[in-house]
Amino acid sequence: MKKSIIFTVLCASILFSQEGKKEKVSFAKEVLPILTKKCLGCHNTDDGSPSLLYFDDYKEMMSGSSKHGPVIIPKKGEESTLIKKLRGTADFGKQMPRGKKPLDEETISIICRWIDQGAKNN
Numbered sequence: 001m002k003k004s005i006i007f008t009v010l011c012a013s014i015l016f017s018q019e020g021k022k023e024k025v026s027f028a029k030e031v032l033p034i035l036t037k038k039c040l041g042c043h044n045t046d047d048g049s050p051s052l053l054y055f056d057d058y059k060e061m062m063s064g065s066s067k068h069g070p071v072i073i074p075k076k077g078e079e080s081t082l083i084k085k086l087r088g089t090a091d092f093g094k095q096m097p098r099g100k101k102p103l104d105e106e107t108i109s110i111i112c113r114w115i116d117q118g119a120k121n122n
């Protein structure tokens with residue numbers, strides 16, 4: 001009897017601690033404003049973006065038509081070229097945003113979490 005109570009409490013606390021990490025990231029409210037502010041100056045359809053990567057349109061961004069193929073692999077944040085480019089660990093070109101201060105880890109992790117959650121247009 002006692003054991004099962006302890007087990008239940010243990011399970012509940014594990015569930016709770018996992019819950020905090022899984023808070024849903026919104027593309028429109030959290031990710032897009034970062035991309036608009038830090039990346040759109042170069043990666044936009046009007047000016048002809050370098051590497052054919054455009055951040056002014058979700059569909060276009062997800063289409064995988066940029067020079068090195070898809071930059072976002074849904075559910076695989078750390079493996080996505082976009083995150084590697086922000087960390088400076090991609091095996092081509094420069095760290096993004098190019099020629100500017102790198103994004104802080106907290107900002108990168110918001111984008112990474114959004115990709116891990118499926119990179120939805122939410």
Ligand code: HEC
Pocket residue numbers: 035038039040041042043050051053066067068069071081082085086092093094095096097098099100103
């Ligand atoms: C000052 C202009 C500039 C800004 C700002 C900029 N980029 Fe770039 N981006 C480039 C250029 C030029 C390239 C091509 C050369 C390279 O890969 O370094 C590129 C390439 C990329 C690629 C590789 C695409 C491919 O398939 O080859 C990714 C991913 C990327 N940028 C993401 C971003 C993100 C995310 C931001 C915002 C945090 C950003 N960039 C901001 C100029 C910029």
